[in-house]
Amino acid sequence: MRRHAYLAMARKKRMIVQIDDYSYLIVLPRRYAKAGFLKAAKVVPGSYAEELVERIYDSVVTYAVDLQEEYRKYYLDEYRNFGRFLYWKYEIPRLRIDEVMDSIGDESFVAYTRGGSGFLWVPEFLETVEDIFSGLEEVDDED
């Protein structure tokens, strides 16, 4: 593989970061709608593949804990900033927080999920989901 391809892979921004054996931190530029995720997945409506992709989206977005929302609603007074909230409330390692803090803006969707319903610990699913979200981000940038 050529050197520039290696560098591109190294620079690829992680959107789903594993915290421990079961927990994941998800950081997206915004909360992407299920319709866009399904469209990017290019699966047939009414099929098993669509049902599977819906489950994946729900595990990563719908049923994940929206951390920025939770922080703003309930913990603004208790924790000086969002990073401290992630560290003390959710025990997310500092290294992991440092990895993602630069990516977080006011519109970002930052979420926490345990297990991702069995999808995220499978490398093939994790990579595919990240590729789809990266593609959605590129579409955003073009707009």
Added chain:
Amino acid sequence: MKIRTDFVTNSSSTSFVLITRGELEREDFRRLMGVTDESPFVPIFDALFDYLVWSMSPPEDFARSHRRYDNWQTHMEKEFSGEVAERVSEAVRRGDRVYVGSFSNDEEPLKAFFCVDSFEVENDKIYLNYLNCAY
């Protein structure tokens, strides 16, 4: 296309029945599962196709290798259901290709995932009963 999905299980292995009219091609399987050729999920479903193909055999061979029952028809009834057994018998009479298989949760996370998933799908060419999970 018809699909039925069941609860996610905690099983360590899965067994399945696959009936096809004519040769089973990878593209046919993608169409059955509902993934287009351009989908980023193609490698995942191609891997599932490989798991199935590598582990399946005609019902009589499968039953013989498991040696639990006197014949494959009894094996189908006991391991799947009367309805599935009847469907298999009918397919055999029609001259369709019938396969039975199983695989276990081993070192591959993707294979382990598909051991706990459970569904039944059917289109004009293929029927796949993937509802049977075991501990």
